[in-house]
Amino acid sequence: MARPRILVVGAGFAGVACVRRLERKLAPDEADVSLVTPFSYQLYLPLLPQVASGVLTPQSIAVSLRRSSRYRTRIIPGGAVGVDAKAKVCVIRKITGEMLNEPYDYIVLAPGSITRTFDIPGLVDHARGMKTLAEAAYIRDHVITQLDLADASHDPAEQASRLQFVVVGGGYAGTETAACLQRLTSNAAKRYPRLDPKLIKWHLIDIAPKLMPELGDKLGRSALEILRKRGIDVSLGVSVAKAAAEEVTLTDGRVLPCRTLIWTAGVAASPLVATLDAETVRGRLAVTAEMTLPGFDGVFALGDAGAVPDLAGGEGAVCPPTAQHSMRQGRKIADNIMATLRNQPLQPYVHKDLGLVVDLGGRDAVSKPLGIELRGMPAQAVARGYHWTALRTNVAKTRVLTNWLINAVAGDDFVRTGFQSRIPATLRDFEYTDAYLSKEQIREQLASGAGGPGPAAGDD
Structure with a gap:
């Protein structure tokens, strides 16, 4: 009997939190875990404006997946462009352009979002x-x-x-x-x-x-x-x-x-969502409080892709696709997948928002931790303290803290690197919304037989 295969799509807050929990909690022979991502890092998105302004260097907020993982997860360098939930196969376009049919027993959809x-x-x-x-x-x-x-x-x-x-x-x-x-x-x-x-x-x-x-x-x-x-x-x-x-x-x-x-x-859910032909809520998959997709065996969705009911926010509310919720949803989905493997009951996701932080640069900030309204330096300390502690590795924390100290002492620099200087780099150049497959194209791709390794769990 082959081990069950868990496929996580996306290396954002949700996907990485799920993978890390699985790596820590799964027994070595309990399941195989794969992660689909075009990049070998998790981007700490809230600090992106500070990269744009030069306060932080780009590598400071690109947290290496290979440094922070426990080497059990297989990283597939590419992007998911279609899912056939009936056949339990995810179609992946690798960074080389090669198409790969990746079978799974459980799939976690956390592909992030596109610009709306x-x-x-x-x-x-x-x-x-x-x-x-x-x-x-x-x-x-x-x-x-x-x-x-x-x-x-x-x-x-x-x-x-x-x-x-x-x-x-x-x-x-x-x-x-x-x-x-x-x-x-x-x-x-x-x-x-x-x-x-x-x-x-x-x-x-x-x-x-x-x-x-x-x-x-x-x-x-x-x-x-x-x-x-x-x-x-x-x-x-x-x-x-x-x-x-x-x-x-x-x-x-x-x-x-x-x-x-x-x-x-604003943002919109990844076009990958549309390839499943499932019920959506404002473009996000309508999942249960346990983050399963009704009518689809072994499919979980969260973050930007899943409209997770907000049990702490009142009837009919759904969790906003923030980093705070995504990280916790990722861990809960990992727990629920392990519960499924062990024939245990699944648990619903419940979390009350802890507050908001907004860094306006320099000494300016506004924050609302635990409902307490702060402005100026106290708010700045809370904002940067929150971001710093949320970075997963000590290397990332050291780089960010060093960049902040250098900027505070030496100020901004105005070096123009010339990188991509002859490339337009507009929304058209970065939003690959035409890369996803239609249902007919998914069927054709599956028929091509470009499959992944090994039989499904339970197959001879």
Whole structure:
């Protein structure tokens, strides 16, 4: 009898938490565990704005899977592009482009999310995202490039378009991105004596009537005051009507000269979800409180992919796809898979949100740990303390802490590496939404026989 095969899709907070729990708790001969991910690291996403602003180096928040694992998990370098739940096979496109049919007995769907875009003319061709390490590194280079080119230009119109920056999305990602990058350009302006600092303008826009409503009215207003005091133009109830290479048209009729449009206006579940043809809630799989998918044997979903009922949030509520919930859901799914293997009852996921932290760069922050509202340095200490303790390895903690200390003492640097300088790196270039297979393509791929190793559990 072959060992049961557990396949975890995605190396985000949810997937890695699940794998680590399985590695610690499973007996060596109890099951085989595989992890599907195109990268050999877990990205600590909340600190991505600090990579974009140069406070942290990219490798600081890329936590090595091979350093933190116990070497029992087989890592498949690629991305899942389709699932046939009836045949219990996941179709994987490896980083070489080769297709692989990977059989499983239990599958954990934690493929993360994609940037949520709308039918806005020019958006995917001209906007840039903030979901990957490459995008953050590119945006830093791009912003500094605009300062360099504006400094060398004698054309006022060119300077105006290069020195205006638009960030769309008033959630955590957008607010922190705008705050951290505005601080970078403000400090950089001192190194460009030919540029008038007043020409450098940052815009943060969001269609919602409030900035980060999850913080509550008081802290939301505090964050808004901090941003506006820094000179960031915050426009609420407004979005993008049209994007072009050198300007952005807003829904209120304003046309902003702009060559930097950063889009962080929400996320959508991975298109992998649609390949299962299962019931969804706002694009996420409608799972039980135990995170099983009804009607699908051996399928679990969580995080951005699963609409997990929030038993601590009232009837009908679902857990938001935050890192805090995802990590705990990953551990609970691991427990439930082990319970299934051992013929024990599954347990529901229950967790009450512990609070929120927002790092606005420098000494500015707002936080709400355990419902306590904090501002300024106390909030900054809580925010950075939370992020630091959440990093899984001592190497990552050492790198992040060292970067913070260096930045506090030496300040920002404004080196433009030139990496990807000739690549557009817009949403179209990073969002591979056309990579997923239709049901017909999945059937054709399974018929091709490019299978994974070994028979299914229970097969002869």
